[in-house]
Amino acid sequence: MRKALVAGNWKMNGTRASTGELCKGIADGMAALGGVDVLVCPPSILISTAATALANSGVMIGGQDLDTNPGGAFTGQTSAEMLLDAGCKDVIVGHSERRQFYGDTDVLVAEKTQVALDAGLIPIVCLGESQAEREGGVTEEIVGRQLNAVLDKVGIAAFSSAVIAYEPVWAIGTGLTASPEQAQDVHAFIRRMLADKDQSVADQCRILYGGSMKPGNAVELISKPDIDGGLIGGAALASEDFLGICSAA
Numbered sequence: 596m597r598k599a600l601v602a603g604n605w606k607m608n609g610t611r612a613s614t615g616e617l618c619k620g621i622a623d624g625m626a627a628l629g630g631v632d633v634l635v636c637p638p639s640i641l642i643s644t645a646a647t648a649l650a651n652s653g654v655m656i657g658g659q660d661l662d663t664n665p666g667g668a669f670t671g672q673t674s675a676e677m678l679l680d681a682g683c684k685d686v687i688v689g690h691s692e693r694r695q696f697y698g699d700t701d702v703l704v705a706e707k708t709q710v711a712l713d714a715g716l717i718p719i720v721c722l723g724e725s726q727a728e729r730e731g732g733v734t735e736e737i738v739g740r741q742l743n744a745v746l747d748k749v750g751i752a753a754f755s756s757a758v759i760a761y762e763p764v765w766a767i768g769t770g771l772t773a774s775p776e777q778a779q780d781v782h783a784f785i786r787r788m789l790a791d792k793d794q795s796v797a798d799q800c801r802i803l804y805g806g807s808m809k810p811g812n813a814v815e816l817i818s819k820p821d822i823d824g825g826l827i828g829g830a831a832l833a834s835e836d837f838l839g840i841c842s843a844a
């Protein structure tokens with residue numbers, strides 16, 4: 596049985612004050628939750644604030660991205676070591692906004708996944724097709740290509756701990772959600788790809804759905820057999836909404 600994971604991706608939102616309030620709201624709601632892992636991924640500059648505010652709450656902290664270099668002259672970047680030192684256990688890699696706006700290619704996403712694993716961080720590897728790709732009927736081709744790039748680099752065994760997030764780009768921040776059936780189809784496809792390499796890893800690997808998940812649609816999405824939780828953007832910025840999704844999971 597895979598334990599559900601609900602991860603909040605706060606993206607480029609928050610101040611120290613608002614982060615403190617959001618963390619307090621989440622921490623206060625944790626006692627009522629059971630059987631679900633809860634993770635928040637603040638912007639790098641707010642990770643320490645969140646780590647302090649969430650100490651002993653049971654909420655895990657993750658990064659939103661990492662650099663492939665261990666350190667040095669890379670202006671603006673954050674290393675795996677810095678994330679670990681700030682209290683992170685996980686890191687998102689290959690989010691569609693990174694792929695779209697910052698040039699993260701399949702090859703770079705695979706390298707970032709490897710660097711995260713080598714450092715002892717759990718990567719949350721994001722995959723997903725654009726609207727045009729879905730309409731063109733190439734969803735599996737795109738998601739398969741993105742996943743294979745990572746599998747070829749890190750190997751199947753890594754996915755006994757690494758997490759996958761299926762996030763259709765057309766559903767991110769748009770209010771459009773993949774139907775539970777559409778999401779389940781792609782999740783099952785991803786799990787079959789893993790199973791082709793190793794059935795027991797496929798059975799263990801958590802595959803999250805992301806894209807306009809809210810308290811109102813979380814139950815029907817997460818109750819699908821291959822959907823093991825959510826990667827939440829907008830709804831992760833209000834503690835009641837985020838906790839609503841956690842309790843659905």
Ligand code: PGA
Nearest residue numbers: 767768806807827828829
């Ligand atoms: P959303 O974002 O929940 O606001 O659609 C999800 C994500 O980008 O991870």
